[in-house]
């Protein structure tokens with residue numbers, strides 16, 4: 452994501468195809484430069500990406516894995532239309548991941 456007058460990217464956001472509990476899912480990721488935080492960019496980007504997935508990959512759930520203390524990331528996931536799926540929470544690479552998913556995603 453870029454702002455027209457600024458050459459450096461503000462950050463990035465996208466989907467990665469993964470298997471989660473042996474099922475194909477789209478993993479939502481986002482990361483923005485600290486100087487760009489708090490301007491709604493992550494929310495705008497994640498909302499657009501989740502909308503794209505609904506239109507083009509409707510059978511694939513979108514999941515976001517968020518560290519429990521990452522308040523901004525939780526807000527981005529919710530604003531993008533995902534809901535908490537605590538039954539899917541699990542250990543990630545560096546600690547517990549809380550899972551957010553498109554409504555109606557896998558129950559296990």
Ligand SMILES: CC(C)(COP(=O)(O)OP(=O)(O)OC[C@H]1O[C@@H](n2cnc3c(N)ncnc32)[C@H](O)[C@@H]1OP(=O)(O)O)[C@@H](O)C(=O)NCCC(=O)NCCS
Nearest residue numbers: 481482483488489490491492493494516517522523524526
């Ligand atoms: C998480 C991240 C992408 C948010 O980017 P951002 O552009 O600042 O997000 P937005 O401006 O769209 O704000 C999203 C929400 O987070 C809130 N927020 C932003 N910074 C916050 C902070 N430091 N503490 C608490 N809430 C914060 C905003 O108020 C907003 O909440 P609202 O929807 O209730 O108004 C950014 O902080 C980041 O890149 N962090 C490092 C990488 C990371 O953690 N990625 C996610 C991995 S799961």
